[in-house]
Amino acid sequence: MWKILDAEIRYHRIVIAGTLGAGALFVTFIALSNITKGEDSTTAWSLMSTIMTLYIYLLIHIGAHQDQEKRDRMSVMLPISIKRLGAARWAILIFLQIGFAAMTFFGVMMANKFDLKSLFVVFSSNAFLFLIVAIIAIYQELGHFGAQKYRRYFAGLMFLILVLIGVLILSGQIITFIRTVFEPYTTPEGAAIYSLLAIGLFMLNVIIFTRRRSYLS
Amino acid sequence: MTKAFEFNNVVKRYSEFALGPLNFSLEPGTVLGYIGPNGSGKSTTLHCLVGLVKADSGEMQVFGRATDPNKPEWKLDIGYVGDAHVFYEGWSGEKNLKFLSQFYPDWSDQRVVELAKRFNLPLHKKAKELSGGNRVKLSLVAALAHSPKLLLLDEPTSGLDPVVRAEVLDVLFEILEDGERAIFYSTHILSDISRLADELAFLDNGQLKLRAAKEDLIERWRKIAFKHAGNNFKLEATASHKQEGADHQIISFDHEATLRQLGELGAQNVQAHLMSIDEIAVQILKGAGHVENS
Numbered sequence: 001m002w003k004i005l006d007a008e009i010r011y012h013r014i015v016i017a018g019t020l021g022a023g024a025l026f027v028t029f030i031a032l033s034n035i036t037k038g039e040d041s042t043t044a045w046s047l048m049s050t051i052m053t054l055y056i057y058l059l060i061h062i063g064a065h066q067d068q069e070k071r072d073r074m075s076v077m078l079p080i081s082i083k084r085l086g087a088a089r090w091a092i093l094i095f096l097q098i099g100f101a102a103m104t105f106f107g108v109m110m111a112n113k114f115d116l117k118s119l120f121v122v123f124s125s126n127a128f129l130f131l132i133v134a135i136i137a138i139y140q141e142l143g144h145f146g147a148q149k150y151r152r153y154f155a156g157l158m159f160l161i162l163v164l165i166g167v168l169i170l171s172g173q174i175i176t177f178i179r180t181v182f183e184p185y186t187t188p189e190g191a192a193i194y195s196l197l198a199i200g201l202f203m204l205n206v207i208i209f210t211r212r213r214s215y216l217s
Numbered sequence: 218m219t220k221a222f223e224f225n226n227v228v229k230r231y232s233e234f235a236l237g238p239l240n241f242s243l244e245p246g247t248v249l250g251y252i253g254p255n256g257s258g259k260s261t262t263l264h265c266l267v268g269l270v271k272a273d274s275g276e277m278q279v280f281g282r283a284t285d286p287n288k289p290e291w292k293l294d295i296g297y298v299g300d301a302h303v304f305y306e307g308w309s310g311e312k313n314l315k316f317l318s319q320f321y322p323d324w325s326d327q328r329v330v331e332l333a334k335r336f337n338l339p340l341h342k343k344a345k346e347l348s349g350g351n352r353v354k355l356s357l358v359a360a361l362a363h364s365p366k367l368l369l370l371d372e373p374t375s376g377l378d379p380v381v382r383a384e385v386l387d388v389l390f391e392i393l394e395d396g397e398r399a400i401f402y403s404t405h406i407l408s409d410i411s412r413l414a415d416e417l418a419f420l421d422n423g424q425l426k427l428r429a430a431k432e433d434l435i436e437r438w439r440k441i442a443f444k445h446a447g448n449n450f451k452l453e454a455t456a457s458h459k460q461e462g463a464d465h466q467i468i469s470f471d472h473e474a475t476l477r478q479l480g481e482l483g484a485q486n487v488q489a490h491l492m493s494i495d496e497i498a499v500q501i502l503k504g505a506g507h508v509e510n511s
Contacts, residue, residue: 079292
């Protein structure tokens, strides 16, 4: 498993180093500029959003890389158990997530004095992001990306989400909705639920990978 | 003796195609050519064996070990060159091979150097910069560097120009002539395999039609021409029969039996001609039902 992880990290080292570096520079700049001092938690959220955007960029770069499926095809033929391979494919995300969790933590710390609430926010936000990534990855693992019949479902789902957002905006309920979704971020229960969900989806993803009927790209 | 590989009732179904049930095996040290037209299921057979595709039912073994994806030791005995040559595209050939070497205890860097030299392969180039021929060569080096006991080759020369194809085959045949490896070579180009194969298996539309020793096929199959005025007779062991007046041309898959019967019928000017493996394969894949009895 570690050999695959090591290879993946080395293969993507430039983009990983670049993105982590950009995130670190951003956090350092914010720290030196003192612009967050005395601000409310909105600043912390903004910081986190920026760092998370960088993280998502990195994930997209790695996940959507043209030859990812080909690399999987190569790895499947190696004398390594399919479970370990499935876990190795996720280990790189966990590795990257740790780096970005640290950044978000520093980001939050700069805007707020340390408190447990901030710690829960870091846990929740990272788990939430991981959860979203896991859902997309499951969709991809099931072979639904690019499949004609699922394109319609996906387009339909996107349309429904947009309609829902539109309705919430027009009815003035959007802020209440966002608060309802993100309120648990600051509580230990919320952080625990998001983390457990993320771990569950991570395991589900490994299981789906091991049960694929084909590893042909 | 433990088989190099064994298929027991292996079936793989797709919406418009089904492979199997396949029941066959390969003895160590034997070269088996797996012949069939495009779309006959050759690649699917190999994909099932190396674990790229999961069979719907049946069992496979490699040197006595079940092809369990969670107990992958059986893959240590396999060298596979598939129809697609997959690497870390941004890495050099050398770096790709270094990565692969970590997984095989019997990997030999010296063998890599020797093979790369034989193939005239630029290992310093990135995989994505390699030509089609060089990608095949890199796959072959990767498949041979750990001296596998079973070599699986899936149309490795497909898409190569004739010069590179001949070059790859020459070197490959030379390397494989030691006779120590079991080789399963899938192709629809018979000239690729006819020099090397001990046995040939013919696959058509997902079904194994015939498996026979190459020498046995060459020995038994004949084109036979003869003269006979009558047409009210049925010859045994014939794959085809054409008649123009008193002139008959048949293809026999057991020429001794056919010639004996022609003698009994009083046929005249009987002439039997040897057939090439290509000609025999065409007849087998044309699908005369009684060919199975040969």
